[in-house]
Every structure is written in structure tokens, then in C-alpha cells.
Amino acid sequence: MNRLWIDERYCKGCLICLDVCPTKALKPSQEINAKGYILPTSNDMKRCTGCGLCELMCPDFAIAIEKAEG
């Protein structure tokens, strides 16, 4: 299963990653970060195909997908 990494210091909670994810693998988190932004979190990472669109369209270089081995 692919793994989701969010850099809390850089994310500004624009949630573009949620919107562009073709399989809806992400969802908004219930928690807010130190700056008051709602961060994205995993909805169901089993759905993640590793297409990288969330990484590509993140304005803040805050999201990364670690692909499962094999």
C-alpha cells in the first residue's frame, strides 16, 4: 500500500490534493495544524494508484506519496 506524507510546516490546507485525486484516496483531517490550516489526511490509501497528481499540483511542496515496494 502506498504511503502518504504531509509536511505540516509547509501545508497551507488549500486541499487541492483532495480535489485532484482521481480515486478520492484523501480526505480533510479533523485536526488543524499550528498555523490553523486543515491538513489533508488518508481517506483510504488502498485506493491510491500512485499517479502523483497530488504531488504535482501541490502549491506548497507539502505532500509526498511513498510508493509500495513491488
Next chain:
Amino acid sequence: MPKKARRSEAATISPEPHFLKPGKYYLQGNQACIEGALMAGCCVYAGYPITPAVETMEYASKRFPQVGGRFIQMEDEIASACALIGSSWGGVKAMTATSGPGFSLMQEAISIAIMSETPMVIIDIQRAGPGQGYITASQQDIMQARWGHHGDGPIIALAPSSVQEMFDLTIEAFNLSERWRTPVLVMVEETVGHMWESLIVPSRDEIEVIERKKPQDLGIMPQDYLPWGHDIVAPMANWGEGYNVNFVALVHLEDGNISRYSPQANYHCVERLQNKIEGNVNQIARIETKFLEGCKHIIVCYGAVSRTAMEAIIDAREMSGLELGYVRLVTLWPFPEEKLREIIGDVDTIFVPEMNLGMMKHPITEALRDRCRKVVSIPSLGILHSPEYILSKIYEEIS
């Protein structure tokens, strides 16, 4: 990150024999400065035509490609001055020449160059103002040279008085700008710009050419490099050398970091710039003196006016026995206050003949207020003072 510090692939000037051979030439002031610039290793000329500086530009368009340099006629003076910033950070020496209205347009880039500590040379062949004024000679831009750009920031400005000095002082301007990492202005009058005179060109080995200090030479590696640090004049890494330099003209810390703004950082940044030039005024500024011994009255002048002032002084000595002292400011800015106070003791009157309504009179008065009874301005607009005119004004004052 490169293991070894790399030099850029910037254009370089090809060696002789494309340069003038040593000897005597008959040239216009507007052209002599280009020959001086080439001798100093200038590779780029970016300009916009304006009378009375067009000859400089036309001559540059012929000469620069001959030595492997590049010439470009930009869309306006703003672009010209900005292109110099790009060229300078691209690793070469760059210049332009302009006149009054064009000089006004360049002020933005001059201010940016001061803040970013960019070496470049701008020649202002001054025409009369304000407005379009007229295309005749003036010294009306010298206060703009010092104070015209936005924000506090020191400047170096030189004032040549002959075709020979157009050549010599342009070389000196490049040396100063590389040595102190700052824009340098050469403030010429149309008189000297359009003057035809003989020019003695020495061989290239006799000409001292100063290059900017490089971090590569000091063993500073990219990861430790501070583009505005290490020394009062920071070593300058150019683009393309692997130092990942970020050119910035906002208030910055020594590494170019702008994210920690504070009034202290602002003060530190601007004060350092000021100190770099004004604190080294005695190293930078030059004055020339003659006949000072025992004189009650002296003339302080600069640029083309110094030629007729000198003639007036000689005439006065020969004809009426009036002994006048001669002081010429070779460097206008930074203003050599200390040097002036060293050489001028107690005198009666200081005359300041200028082709404006008395601009340099102000810093001169400020510096020598307690050393003389009076500072008298001798203005002239649109035309160079004749020696007779200077003398008539002096006699009027002292009789």
C-alpha cells in the same frame, strides 16, 4: 553541488591586437570613454540613443563586436540600465551612456544596483535641464547623481575634464566599481563629450585593471557562501558558477535571506552599504590642487569648468598679480570633505564656478564653512564659463 568551485563561461574580451596600439590619437570625448572601457575589460554595452551621448553609443556599436564584446540598443534607458545589472551578474563588466532625461529613467536601476551591490558604469553626458532643457552643456545632474535614486544609498561619481580623462577616468570608474562592488557614474558635460582632443593611449600592461573579488579565489565553497557577507565588500559569485546566488534588492541578511525582516536588519543592511563607500572616502576620492600656497581666495571646481578656471587663475596672476588657489574635484561623490579640510586652511573667499545654479556649492559650504569668510557661487547655464567671466565675478566680489 559542484565539488570544485567553477568559473562561469561568461564572454571574455579577446586580447590584442583589437585594442588601440599605444600612441597618440585624435578622438572625441564621447569616443575616448569607449576605448577606456574596452581597455578596462568591458564586454557589454546596452544603451538607448540620446543627444548629446549618441556618439558614444554609435562608437560602441562599432567597437564592441570587434573585440568580442556585445552591443545592444535597448528599448529605453530603463531597460539599458537593467541589462547592465543582468550582464554584471552574468560575470562581465558592462556600461551605458546617457544624458539628462535618460539618466532620470535609469535611477530605478541605479538604486537596485546599489542595494544588490552590482558593479556597473554609467556615463552621463549632461545636457541642460530641467525638462528637455537644451542639448547644450551643463553640470545640472550632479545632485541627481548623488540623491536622484530612491532610498538612502551611496554612489561614486567621477568628473573628467578632458578627452584624456574620459579615457583614464572610465578605466578608473570600472576599477572602482569592481573594487567596491557598486555602480559608478561618470558625470561629463556635453562640452567634454563633444570635445576633440589628442589622446595618449599607453600599452595595456601599463594600465591597472582591477577585477571583482571572487569567492573561488578565497576558497569559499557554495554551501558557505554569503553573497553579501564575508567582508565589507563581499566577494561576488556570478550566475552560472554553481553558487546558486539569488540576486535580491530587498532588505536582506548577508546570505540574501529576506524572511527575517526587522528594523535592525534594515538598518544593518543600509548602514553597511553607506559605510562601504562613505567610510572609505579617502581611499576612493581624489582631488587636484595647484597654487594653494598663501592664497586668500581659491576656486573649487570640477569637470570642464576646471579648464577655464585654470586659465582665469593664470590670467589673474599674470595680469593683476591676484593670487588665486585651484582645487579640482576629480571625484564628486563620495564628497571628499576631510581631504578638502586638510588642504584648505583659513581663506577669505571660496569661488565655485559651476554650469548650474550652485549645486556643489552646498557640500562645499558645509565642509568649509568655518575655513572661509564666504562661499560664492559663479553659475552659468547652457554655456561653459569663459575665463573673463569667472574673473569678472571674482573681481566684483573682492573689490
Next chain:
Amino acid sequence: MKRHPMLKYLKEEGPMGPRMPLIFCPGCGSGQVLNYTLHAVDEIIGEDKIRKEQFLFISGIGCSGRITSHYLNFDSAWTIHGRALAVATGALLANPAFKIIVFTGDGDTGSIGGNHFIHACRRNIDVTILCLNNGLYGMTGGQHAPTTPIGTITTTTPYRNREAAFDLCKLAEIAGASYVARWTTAHPRQVIKSIMKGIRKKGTAFIEILSQCPVHERMLPVALLKRFKESTIRISKTEESRHGKTPIGEFCDVDRKEWNESYQEIIDQFLAVNGKAHEQIVD
């Protein structure tokens, strides 16, 4: 912990403290364009024989200008409003080997730097211009720009904008740019492809990227991205079938001699007559 792959090209820390996060407002298109650009540059460095040191990023002032304000782990210049192309021209005069990418805004390109823009295209200098068009002045607080549509309310058009907007792509094409394209931030792969084409193009490449300003348009970033998709149409569609939508795609792709290539011919001519040059001039 895995980190964003493009962070390798950014300076997160400097000798005097942290430089990130980016200054942009949440959901700003500027960060996205930077992301796309770094992807394109990454591919170019991998595929072509271009070294990282050859890249030079230049910007003016405004939101787009802040892209190079101190984050990039490349040589970069954060210059003056509108003047980025003039500085880029100077840099190319000094060193024609530079691969220059200019970030500029619509105000930068169309207004204060309009002169520099058309003349850069006319000279066909070897730069890739990425114009982030958000239709307003974001940094100064949402004033109207030369690209603001007629009828828009902005902070300086409280009674609606009455001036017609520039089509920057048409302007670039007519001025002589070698490559012209328009995309939006909602078209990441197309933007990357165009940027790579632009970098490889010898001459001026102008790529306009419609970019969202969620703050001044008072809309969510995702809603703006959706609007970009809906309000644009491929340039290949005929005028009649566009239904007033903004055309996107490649507007022009031609080969024309680049400024430095052309000037080098003059220099070479003089190097060939080695030694005689000065005698022709000063006699």
C-alpha cells in the same frame, strides 16, 4: 519520511535561518507553476546535456516575482517590477549559455514591462517566459490589471472595469516570439510539456498560464481550478465552436534566428580579420 520530490531544488534552510514555507497564500497558482517548472527542469537536466548551473531564474515584482525571492536552489534574480526581461537580456549578453526562465505576472508583462516584453519577443532572445496571469494585481491588493476582463469589480475599478483586456499570447506572437502557448494551472502535464519545449527552443518562448488568486477572487482554489477547466477550450476548435471560451494550447511554434546567434556572426567576422579591426575605425 518521504518528502516532495522537487524539494531538492529548493533552499529550505539558509546559513541564516529557514527560507520556507513559500510566502504565497493558500491555494495560490504561483506555487503550482513553480512546481510544474521544477518538474520540467528536472526532466531537462535528466534528458539533455544541460547542467544545473546553466539555469537562471529571473522574475520581476509582484506575486509571480516572489517565486525567485529566495527559495530556489538555482542562480536566480528577483529584480524590479516589469524589468525581468531587461535583466535577462543583459545576462544573455554576458553569457549566451544561460538557460533563462523568467517568471512574470500579467501586470509585469502587459503593463509596466510591456515595452520590455514586446522587444524581447522581437529580438527573439533565448528565454522562456512563464506569465502567471491571474487577471489582477495580487500583491498590492487586487487592483485591476491589463488582463482584467471588462465589467470586473476590483479595488481600483469599484464601478466595474471599462478597459479592454490584452491577449498576451497574440501580443507575443505578433511581436515575434518563437513559441507561444497558453494553459492554466489546472493543466499540469501540458504546462510541463510546454515549458520543456520552451527551454529547448532557441529563441523566445512565451507560455501564459492562467493562475488562480483565491484571495482576491474570493473563491476556493478548487472552485477556481474547476472554472479554468470549464471556461477554456482547445485552440484547435474553430472560432464559432468556442462559445466565448478562452482558447488554450499552442499558438505558434516557429524557428527564427535568436539574437545572440545572429550577433555572434558579427563577432566572428571580426575575429576572422584578426588585428585589422582597430585600423578601420581609428585612422
